[in-house]
Amino acid sequence: DAEITQSPRHKITETGRQVTLACHQTWNHNNMFWYRQDLGHGLRLIHYSYGVHDTNKGEVSDGYSVSRSNTEDLPLTLESAASSQTSVYFCASSGIQKAEAFFGQGTRLTVV
């Protein structure tokens, strides 16, 4: 069965370190998204991609970057981790326009 997987599921890192969260989907979807989930804010879009070599900033993109070198993967990099980036991160993918998105299980990141 097709799926979308995130790794690691849990990560603790120190302030200032570079961190990369992986997202891999086997749906062959063109569209991939990164969200963060925080109490009181719901889900906020960080970055998204509509295809290989395409990346776009979402509403909370400062301090994050993504690259899309193939259809399956959209890694999220925190250039210099900050305590404000402690959150749960979700990756999602979708196919055709206006279709539903499928979500990974999430990565809980703690920056100490």
Added chain:
Amino acid sequence: GNSVTQMEGPVTLSEEAFLTINCTYTATGYPSLFWYVQYPGEGLQLLLKATKADDKGSNKGFEATYRKETTSFHLEKGSVQVSDSAVYFCALSGGSEKLVFGKGTKLTVNP
């Protein structure tokens, strides 16, 4: 831009009670509308969807009707169970492929 507003929680109900979670949206054109559910410690799962006006999405006893005249997509269930305890998110997808989410409503169902 597109936006979704859903009722703030938390919502606490007794088993077999009727559930309504309100959701209204602002969007240009004709978006698709969704309800997602998140169980503790898990990712979001699609609960139901509707792609055009007057469509009714349904799944697991939950229903929502796409009302363009009131720009609403309220979630309802006639008789909730303890296992329905979760966080529910209303979302829309408009002209771009991006999903826009409401802030979520936490539901707790007591036996």
